Amino acid sequence: MQMFRKLCVGFMVLAAANLLAMPAVQAAGETLEIVTKRGHLKCGVSQGLPGFSTPDNRGNWTGIDVDFCKAIAAAIFNDPSKVKFTPLSAKERFTAIQSGEVDIIARNTTWSMHRDTALGIDFPVVNYYDGQGFMVRADLGVTSALELDGATLCTNQGTTTELNAADYFRANGMQYEIVAFEKADESIAAYNSGRCDAYTTDHSALYAQKLKLSQPKAHIVLPEIISKEPLGPLVRQGDSSWNDLVRWTHYATVAAEELGVTSKNIDKMKASSNPSVRRLLGLDGSFGSNLGLSKQWAVNILRAVGNYGEIFERNVGVKTPLGIQRGVNALWTKGGLQYAPPIR
C-alpha cells in the first residue's frame, strides 16, 4: 500500500511538472522560426461558424478567421495557401495551442481576463467586436431593445447569454420571461413558431440564425448590443515577437482601409506620395524587418486578403447572405472601434 501511494504521488508530481514546464518549453522556440522552417502555418479554427470559418462546396475554408490566418501566411511566405487549418472544438482549443499542435488560433474566442491571465495564452488583437443582441419580428413595431418590456425571450440554456439578458432587463427595470433551450437549433425553431417575442444571442450568430427562419425578411435585428464579446486570435504566452507579428497583421489591414488601399488599387497606390501609405507599403522605412518579415509584408497581406473592410464585406457584409452591418466594427473615423496605431 505504501508503495502504491508513493507511485501515485510520483506520477502526479511528474504530470504536474510536465504541465507546468510546457509553456516555458514552447516559449524558448521562436514561433516564427519554427513556422518558417516547417513551410506552413498551423492555424486552429472553429468546427464551423457562418462567416468566420466554414467550408464551401469544395471544402475550402472561408471566413473572417480563416482570412486572418491566410493573411499571416501571406505576410510570412507571400503565399496565403501555406496554411493548414485544424478545426478545434471549444473544449480542446486551449490544449491545442498549449501543446504546440497549432501556432495560432483564430476561433471566435472571446478575450476575457481569465483566459488572458490564467491559461498561458495571449490575445494580440481584436479582429471582430461581437456582443449579444436581439432579433424580433418586424411587424411587432419595436425599434429598440428598451421597448421589449414584458417580452418572452428565446435563448440557449446555461450560457452567459441568459445571464446577460437578465442583467440588461433588470438594469432597465423591465419585465421579461426567458424560455431556454438546449441547442441553438431548438431555440430558433421555437422563435420561428412564435413561442417567443424575441430571440437573443451573439450579434453575428443572430444574423446566421436569421437565415434559418421561414421568412427571414420578416425579422429585424435590434441595434442594441448588451454585452462585450471581443473576438480575436490567440497565441501561446511568452513569444512576444510572434505576438507582434499577429497584432500587426491585423493592424496592416485596418490601416490599409483607413488609407484607402485595397487589394485592387494596391499597385496604383505605390505611386502615392502620402508618407503613411508609403510606410505601409514598405516604400519608406523597413518596418517589416522588425517583425522578421520582408519589406513587402503588408503588400503581401493586402494582395492576398485585402484590407479589413474587404475582408468584412466578403465574409459577413451586407452583400453576403449574412448581411451584417459594419456597426462597431467600422473604422474609428466612422464611429466604430477598429483603430490601428500608426505605422512609423
Place this chain on the structure above:
Amino acid sequence: MSAKTWTPTPARPAPANTVGFVGWARENLFATKFDSALTVFCAGLILYVLDVVFGWAIVDASFSGEDRNACLKQVQGACWPFIDAKLGQFIYGRYPEMERWRVDWVFALGLLGLVPLLMPKVGFKRANVIFMLGFYPLFSFFMLTGGSFGLVPVETSDWGGLLVTLVVAVTGIVGSLPLGILLALGRRSELPIVRALCVGFIEIFRGVPLITVLFMASVMLPLFLPDGVNFDKLMRCLIGVALFASAYMAEVVRGGLQAIPKGQYEAAAALGFGYWKTTRLIILPQALKLVIPGIVNTFIGLFKDTTLVLIVGLFDLLGIVQLHFTDSSWATPETHITGYAFAAFVFWVFCFAMSRYSIFMEKHLSTDPNQ
C-alpha cells in the same frame, strides 16, 4: 354383379372468402372487431406518415439549384441541391479532389475482396482472407496516406465524411474481434495474472464512456508527450475505438464460451486435445456461432459510435454534414433537416445490411435440422 366403384366427388374449392388475399386479410387483419379497428388505425397512420414523407421528400422538395435561393419556396420540402453540391465533401471530406481516385480504389478493392468473402459458396476463402487481412490494409494505408510510391502525401486531418466513418468502423471491427476473443479466453484462463490483466482491461474500458476514451486520447495525451512528438489524431482515435470495442466484444464472446457444455471440453480432453487445439477446433467454432447476433450487435453499435470522433475534431459523415450547415450560402430552414435525413439514411443502409447478413449467417451455420 356389376361392380359399383365408389368415386369420390372432386373436392370443392375452399370458400372464396377463405383463400387468396381476401382469406388472408380476413384471418390476419379483420378476424375480430378489435383487429379490424387496429388494422384501420394502423393503415391510417402508415398512410399519413407516407404522405408527410412523400410530400416533404418529393412534392415540396427542391431538386436543382446553385445556392440557398433554390430552397426558399413558400412551402419548402427537402433541399436536395444542398446534398448534391456537398456530396463530394460528404464522401471524401477535404481529401484533395485530384487524389480522390485513390479513395475510390480503396473502396472498390475492399468491395471486391469483401463480397466473395461474405458469400459462403465462393471458394478460395484462405487466399481471400490473406488478401483482406494482409495485403488490403497495407494497400489502403499506402494509398490513403500517400508519401511513397510517388503518391502525394495526404494528411489525415484532410480526411473526412464517409471515408473517416468507414476507416474508423472497419478498423474497430477488424481489430476488436480477435482482441475480444483473446480477452474473453484470458478472462476464463486459469492463470491468475493473465486473468487479472484481462478482467482489469475489460472492466476499465467498459466502465468508461467512449467519449471519455477519445477525449483522453486527444486532449490529455499531447500534454504528456514530449515536445514535438505528435501522434496522428486519427491514429489515436482508431486505437481508442478498437480497444473500447474489444472490451465489449470480449464480454459477448465470453457469453458464448459459457454456453458450451462441459461435456465438449471433456470429450476434447478424452481425444487428447490440448488447450489451444480444444479452443480452436471445438470450443470457439461453437461459441462464436452462438453469439453471432451479439457480435453483429456490437458491430452496429460501433459503427454508429464512430460519430463521436467529432468531439476530437475529426469529421466523420455526420460531423461533416453538420459542418456544412454553417455554410451561409446554403442556410435555409430546411437545410439541416435534409442533411440529417441524408446522414440517417446512409447509416441505416450500412447497419441494415449488417443486420441482414447476420441473419443469413445464422441460418447458414445452423445445425438445427428443424430449420
